[in-house]
Amino acid sequence: MSSSEQGPAYLGLGSVLAVALGTLWLALVGHLDLYINPRYDLFTTVLAAVAVPASVAGLVAVARGHGHAHDGVGHAHDDGPAHARDDAADSSYEDGSDAARAVRRAAPTAARVTRRVLGVAAAVVTVGITAAMLVLPPTTLSARTAQQRSVDTPTLSNATGTQDVALLGSEGVDTSEYGVKDWAALIRQTTDTTALVGKPVELSGFVVPGADGSFTLTRFVISCCAVDAQPVGLGVVTDGAVPDADRWVRVTGKLAANPDQSAEARIVVRAASVRVIDQPTDPYEY
Structure with a gap:
């Protein structure tokens, strides 16, 4: 899975996890009725209980997919001196400028930074929504x-x-x-x-x-x-x-x-x- 695909996956699964945890907490403390009609309490609680392990499993799967992708990149770099020389020759033939080579070297680093930023954003969203639902007192419509x-x-x-x-x-x-x-x-x-x-x-x-x-x-x-x-x-x-x-x-x-x-x-x-x-x-x- 590419970094562009991992970002939405982390954010989406993190949001689902946060909302599910908040819903279960509201049901536990008896405040769920401030948000939904009581006849939907059981249905909503069951869905939230299912969503928690499902979203956690999804986050683990995304993280493992990211790790496997890195392993593949690592193996690709270990093809041997001959391949390295051929690649270098091709690269030199296509564009031998130092600026072009610097851009190609910077691309993996930028991807790693993007993944880390998106991962941190997902964690912040998850923790923020969950903390808000747990700490802030529920209020009625005004x-x-x-x-x-x-x-x-x-x-x-x-x-x-x-x-x-x-x-x-x-x-x-x-x-x-x-x-x-x-x-x-x-x-x-x-x-x-x-x-x-x-x-x-x-x-x-x-x-x-x-x-x-x-x-x-x-x-x-x-x-x-x-x-x-x-x-x-x-x-x-x-x-x-x-x-x-x-x-x-x-x-x-x-x-x-x-x-x-x-x-x-x-x-x-x-x-x-x-x-x-x-x-x-x-x-x-x-």
């Missing part, structure tokens, strides 16, 4: 991300699934266990929201600041992984101070008509209390 992904627009319904809205709004259904996603689906998919006014709610989420005296109580809904996470939220109107962005709060209150008639969302939560809480161990909805 209020800024929610704003970038349009938490306060009607597109929220895209993340709420296909549940029967009519059933959700019926009087015989217990709504005490509804989360932010459920209420967001109900409000944004129901044509007549007047029946929802006055319904009690108790919800937790993080704060995305809004206009005066209001904020959006937000959760991220994950279908596969954090990359496709879609924010869902409910507008909250409070007479008290609005908590800082990204603070997790528990809101107790009732659904009410949105005082901002120009807003897309027709229903908001009129908060009776807004209490700051710790981020839950499982901050996402699915």
